[in-house]
Amino acid sequence: xxxxxxxxxxxxxxxxxxxxxxxxxxxxxxxxxxxxxxxxxxxxxxxxxxxxxxxxxxxxxxxxxxxxxxxxxxxxxxxxxxxxxxxxxxxxxxxxxxxxxxxxxxxxxxxxxxxxxxxxxxxxxxxxxxxxxxxxxxxxxxxxxxxxxxxxxxxxxxxxxxxxxxxxxxxxxxxxxxxxxxxxxxxxxxxxxxxxxxxxxxxxxxxxxxxxxxxxxxxxxxxxxxxxxxxxxxxxxxxxxxxxxxxxxxxxxxxxxxxxxxxxxxxxxxxxxxxxxxxxxxxxxxxxxxxxxxxxxxxxxxxxxxxxxxxxxxxxxxxxxxxxxxxxxxxxxxxxxxxxxxxxxxxxxxxxxxxxxxxxxxxxxxxxxxxxxxxxxxxxxxxxxxxxxxxxxxxxxxxxxxxxxxxxxxxxxxxxxxxxxxxxxxxxxxxxxxxxxxxxxxxxxxxxxxxxxxxxxxxx
Amino acid sequence: xxxxxxxxxxxxxxxxxxxxxxxxxxxxxxxxxxxxxxxxxxxxxxxxxxxxxxxxxxxxxxxxxxxxxxxxxxxxxxxxxxxxxxxxxxxxxxxxxxxxxxxxxxxxxxxxxxxxxxxxxxxxxxxxxxxxxxxxxxxxxxxxxxxxxxxxxxxxxxxxxxxxxxxxxxxxxxxxxxxxxxxxxxxxxxxxxxxxxxxxxxxxxxxxxxxxxxxxxxxxxxxxxxxxxxxxxxxxxxxxxxxxxxxxxxxxxxxxxxxxxxxxxxxxxxxxxxxxxxxxxxxxxxxxxxxxxxxxxxxxxxxxxxxxxxxxxxxxxxxxxxxxxxxxxxxxxxxxxxxxxxxxxxxxxxxxxxxxxxxxxxxxxxxxxxxxxxxxxxxxxxxxxxxxxxxxxxxxxxxxxxxxxxxxxxxxxxxxxxxxxxxxxxxxxxxxxxxxxxxxxxxxxxxxxxxxxxxxxxxxxxxxxxxxxxxxxxxxxxxxxxxxxxxxxxxxxxxxxxxxxxxxxxxxx
Numbered sequence: 008x009x010x011x012x013x014x015x016x017x018x019x020x021x022x023x024x025x026x027x028x029x030x031x032x033x034x035x036x037x038x039x040x041x042x043x044x045x046x047x048x049x050x051x052x053x054x055x056x057x058x059x060x061x062x063x064x065x066x067x068x069x070x071x072x073x074x075x076x077x078x079x080x081x082x083x084x085x086x087x088x089x090x091x092x093x094x095x096x097x098x099x100x101x102x103x104x105x106x107x108x109x110x111x112x113x114x115x116x117x118x119x120x121x122x123x124x125x126x127x128x129x130x131x132x133x134x135x136x137x138x139x140x141x142x143x144x145x146x147x148x149x150x151x152x153x154x155x156x157x158x159x160x161x162x163x164x165x166x167x168x169x170x171x172x173x174x175x176x177x178x179x180x181x182x183x184x185x186x187x188x189x190x191x192x193x194x195x196x197x198x199x200x201x202x203x204x205x206x207x208x209x210x211x212x213x214x215x216x217x218x219x220x221x222x223x224x225x226x227x228x229x230x231x232x233x234x235x236x237x238x239x240x241x242x243x244x245x246x247x248x249x250x251x252x253x254x255x256x257x258x259x260x261x262x263x264x265x266x267x268x269x270x271x272x273x274x275x276x277x278x279x280x281x282x283x284x285x286x287x288x289x290x291x292x293x294x295x296x297x298x299x300x301x302x303x304x305x306x307x308x309x310x311x312x313x314x315x316x317x318x319x320x321x322x323x324x325x326x327x328x329x330x331x332x333x334x335x336x337x338x339x340x341x342x343x344x345x346x347x348x349x350x351x352x353x354x355x356x357x358x359x360x361x362x363x364x365x366x367x368x369x370x371x372x373x374x375x376x377x378x379x380x381x382x383x384x385x386x387x388x389x390x391x392x393x394x395x396x397x398x399x400x401x402x403x404x405x406x407x408x409x410x411x412x413x414x415x416x417x418x419x420x421x422x423x424x425x426x427x428x429x430x431x432x433x434x435x436x437x438x439x440x441x442x443x444x445x446x447x448x449x450x451x452x453x454x455x456x457x458x459x460x461x462x463x464x465x466x467x
Numbered sequence: 468x469x470x471x472x473x474x475x476x477x478x479x480x481x482x483x484x485x486x487x488x489x490x491x492x493x494x495x496x497x498x499x500x501x502x503x504x505x506x507x508x509x510x511x512x513x514x515x516x517x518x519x520x521x522x523x524x525x526x527x528x529x530x531x532x533x534x535x536x537x538x539x540x541x542x543x544x545x546x547x548x549x550x551x552x553x554x555x556x557x558x559x560x561x562x563x564x565x566x567x568x569x570x571x572x573x574x575x576x577x578x579x580x581x582x583x584x585x586x587x588x589x590x591x592x593x594x595x596x597x598x599x600x601x602x603x604x605x606x607x608x609x610x611x612x613x614x615x616x617x618x619x620x621x622x623x624x625x626x627x628x629x630x631x632x633x634x635x636x637x638x639x640x641x642x643x644x645x646x647x648x649x650x651x652x653x654x655x656x657x658x659x660x661x662x663x664x665x666x667x668x669x670x671x672x673x674x675x676x677x678x679x680x681x682x683x684x685x686x687x688x689x690x691x692x693x694x695x696x697x698x699x700x701x702x703x704x705x706x707x708x709x710x711x712x713x714x715x716x717x718x719x720x721x722x723x724x725x726x727x728x729x730x731x732x733x734x735x736x737x738x739x740x741x742x743x744x745x746x747x748x749x750x751x752x753x754x755x756x757x758x759x760x761x762x763x764x765x766x767x768x769x770x771x772x773x774x775x776x777x778x779x780x781x782x783x784x785x786x787x788x789x790x791x792x793x794x795x796x797x798x799x800x801x802x803x804x805x806x807x808x809x810x811x812x813x814x815x816x817x818x819x820x821x822x823x824x825x826x827x828x829x830x831x832x833x834x835x836x837x838x839x840x841x842x843x844x845x846x847x848x849x850x851x852x853x854x855x856x857x858x859x860x861x862x863x864x865x866x867x868x869x870x871x872x873x874x875x876x877x878x879x880x881x882x883x884x885x886x887x888x889x890x891x892x893x894x895x896x897x898x899x900x901x902x903x904x905x906x907x908x909x910x911x912x913x914x915x916x917x918x919x920x921x922x923x924x925x926x927x928x929x930x931x932x933x934x935x936x937x938x939x940x941x942x943x944x945x946x947x948x949x950x951x952x953x954x955x956x957x958x959x960x961x962x963x964x965x966x967x968x969x970x971x972x973x974x975x976x
Contacts, residue, residue, distance in 0.1 A: 025546065077488075150587065
């Protein structure tokens, strides 16, 4: 057994987290900043933070992930990190020439009380920011929230800084995306295009973290939301914010700053969350839904009805981020699967309410928890109490899946051991088809590999 | 940066601060302590005291393989954290840490608990050492802490030193079993990435050499407790572990030698050096037979692969010893290493231990504790026999406690670069156009976008083992794979160099 110390004896814990279903804020801030064109994320802390975050993102995307660091030493930690950040800003603009430096804090700089806003404004007044270049900053203390919070804070920082309201409304819709893959960002744009809705997507990591091999390296790939696009967001007709945890703050900030009204929806994972996205696009763009979109939806429903016998009643354990797993749970229930165990390390009272609303009727036996001690160890203990037919979550689930001989579908962050997530989306109807395909593959592969020889079926 | 001349004593600047804003390979003290040195030890429950990230990122990410026996403690697949919240930062985290230790003890019954401090811990003044003392008393198991906050030192290196100190203080020498074999050794600074230590262990076992403890690949804290019964310490990664070797010699009189099991010839040399130390005819015969047999196997592969890759150009920037050790494997294949450097090494790893007395101790190094170690007062533990053995062998020219560093081995006019940064990496690639580049994950896809294959020498790209003879064979084949492929020639689409047919078949929209 890989996790040989995990038993079914669930004990209440108040202090110890074991096998977390979350990580810390700065990595989310770094990922969000990579979705802006010409932007270099900067970690204001010790070197290790930046190194770990770059490593985690690189291993997940198998792409270059560039970010700089304030390289705190003990002295900086005692006397404050202003001098380090000022030196860093100087060096970054001289050597790496980004359009934007997106500074995020760390638990180190937050604990000693460095005020990023004050340091950055000093950098501007001291003339350290070349003409036409920008520094934005977000406070992302690692001891609050999770990586999703960091993403939300950095997104809010972009929205507070760039969008401007002029007298001229633009016939476009802002799309604020929660934490999804580059492939998903590309798909969101494709769907908006299908709907004939002109959109600005922020952030947009497509063509940043899924770049082609060309034989040359560019530190700032062609993708990412541009400064001009971000500025124009202040004149958009409305905003569709996808994923409350990651985008609500930014949507509110944009509404406050530029009076762009927003609609908060889920990330369009699965059938009905995608329905809501399509309806939101239709409403925001004042367009009717084209036949090709309805046809894609029909294909997804067709697949589910065709394969329903393999899905019905299957018990599923799900872990990950609220914005991603809440619509996934809804989708699983729509397919008559039973998401019985759900954990998310990301705090937020809304999670329980939403999960309860989704689960109470169809899966009343479901156990769910988020926030402190809502970790993968707890979920595994629940699985030990009564097993599941499928586990869905990031790569760390493979240890549980192997020990419990349970089919496993990788979704979420990080995925360190399988490919495809940054090329093939899981949002939208086509993304829904991919999720169903992956679930069926996992379940059917187990049947094929383990059923009695006389029971092996040619056609399934 | 140095243009190498092995004939001269050249001084390189190393183990100094990275300039803020520079995109560096380096990590932090916590990474060196928790990740590198203690990470591979399976039976000690390691609680990271801090916000969640630090524990999350050190969770199974270093490929330290471990082979626990049935029923033995193995916490490597687990991540334990106090997940500090803002109220813990404001009001202190000691109470939560104690509670977490109690919960861990109750649920997991570990033999020992280690506490790792992350940045905020030192800043808010949580005393992890006091907590450890108190909990050691309360729980009745060994508990100790590491002040390995990420901001200490200038790189991972400080964390190695802190880890060495605490293991020496709190673990080593706390158990005294009887002898376990005729030739007892410890292997220091080998972390069993991709199963490297398994290769070494297999050959030791065949030769009749008893591996008492390893620091720390495939290791247990249980074995570290009686590591002082060994007759010889072997140091593989000099940078991360020489401290314990030095301290064990002062306290117990156990001599240490530098070994290297990367590269077939180096492995053979190291095995023979061990046999020579023990001076036992039977052991020597066994080692000679193993070396002869294994060399025959690896030579056959080496020659076949060398014919395909000879004359290629490599460069490597990694670690605190790997950028040196791996040069042996490249040499064996006739691949030229035109430039190399470490990420977190000190001057002695470049220039050799002879420069240690001349290394200036700066403020960043000064705040890492230097343990005052004295000779043990327990006459039974003091190894006068080994002291005498050392003296006798030294007469014959056998070298102890020495490491000559990377630079003497490198060719004249090769470039030696410490703490390489991203900008330098790009320039080197432009200038040398190497056939293979060795570094870590953060550099991997940058270099590959240039059309140059990168071999990770931290985690081996899920490959390995690369130690000893089987490992050398693996590496030869790996270089054949990487240098023989035609995929890089397919990067450009055919229509990039051929004229495109200007279409008349396009359908008018």
